[in-house]
Amino acid sequence: MKNKVNRRDFLKAASIGTASALALACGVLTLEEETKLMPNQNSSTSADVLELGAGIAGLAAARTLTDKGLNVIVLEARTRVGGRMWTDSSLGLPLDLGASWIHGVSGNPITKLAKQFGAKPMATDGENGIMFHADGSEMSDAEWTEIEALFEEIYAEVEIMQEDTDSDMSLQEAFNEVLAEYDLSEEELRGLNYYAYLGTALEYGADPKDLSLWEWDQDEEFGGEEVIFPGGYNQITDGLAKGLDIRLETVVNTVRYGIDGVEVETSAGSFVADKAVVTFPLGVLKQASVKFGAAITRVETVGN
Numbered sequence: 001m002k003n004k005v006n007r008r009d010f011l012k013a014a015s016i017g018t019a020s021a022l023a024l025a026c027g028v029l030t031l032e033e034e035t036k037l038m039p040n041q042n043s044s045t046s047a048d049v050l051e052l053g054a055g056i057a058g059l060a061a062a063r064t065l066t067d068k069g070l071n072v073i074v075l076e077a078r079t080r081v082g083g084r085m086w087t088d089s090s091l092g093l094p095l096d097l098g099a100s101w102i103h104g105v106s107g108n109p110i111t112k113l114a115k116q117f118g119a120k121p122m123a124t125d126g127e128n129g130i131m132f133h134a135d136g137s138e139m140s141d142a143e144w145t146e147i148e149a150l151f152e153e154i155y156a157e158v159e160i161m162q163e164d165t166d167s168d169m170s171l172q173e174a175f176n177e178v179l180a181e182y183d184l185s186e187e188e189l190r191g192l193n194y195y196a197y198l199g200t201a202l203e204y205g206a207d208p209k210d211l212s213l214w215e216w217d218q219d220e221e222f223g224g225e226e227v228i229f230p231g232g233y234n235q236i237t238d239g240l241a242k243g244l245d246i247r248l249e250t251v252v253n254t255v256r257y258g259i260d261g262v263e264v265e266t267s268a269g270s271f272v273a274d275k276a277v278v279t280f281p282l283g284v285l286k287q288a289s290v291k292f293g294a295a296i297t298r299v300e301t302v303g304n
Helices: 007-024 056-067 109-116 141-164 169-180 184-197 234-241 282-287
Strands: 002-008 046-052 072-075 101-103 123-126 227-229 246-249 251-258 262-264 268-276 291-294
Touching: 002 291, 046 056, 046 262, 046 291, 056 234, 056 268, 072 268, 101 109, 109 234, 141 169, 141 184, 169 184
Parallel strands: 002 123, 046 072, 046 268, 072 246, 251 291
Antiparallel strands: 101 227, 123 227, 251 262, 262 268
């Protein structure tokens, strides 16, 4: 039978683990050090494909292309791979500072990778969470149930607005319109805001004021249990990265492309390839810190 831990047990275990890590930090070889990628000794600056970015998407793309026999060089600006999947073991135990859960194991591609790389999961149960009032006192199950019911009632009206409005608005604006019809206490509003935060900002990485009423909940969920990796999420990213030609601390500045291939200018010099796969984070692309342009190609003309 698979081990299962609810959020209450998980928080207790995390507290004990942190204390143990502090006591054992001196002289402990951490998981991060054990799995740290060896510096790549390959000095080649040309490849079949340049993979730009070593997050989970970039690593998966590079792994797939390499397994198909292509010569791939991965360029990554950070000192580590994984992107938002970041496991810190500086305290002697793995602590995931980025991605932590597999939200639904059924049909989830991360589940397949976890099995492939021997990352053992532990099921969790978010329904057994510990909730607190603003004064630090623990909230009863009945009080939390009231907050859930109130949110569901209000969100039912927001869903109607989602279908009936002629123009889009932020999710926060929609909530405000509905809440204007309610006479809620300060405590009820505080609990409601927190519940809304759990379901929106925490899940989507943006506040309700920055989420579209029309589009914010268009995602689909995988079925099955939600699990964590006590040994760290980096077991997956390190597994994908193993054996790849990865150039860390290599900042991409310019990407030029044309019929003759791709040239990428970086902090470590220029790289060329037939193709490039770009998996930069959306934030990097929005900042426009990487310039994209057409490559200069030699064109031969034939006189009349």
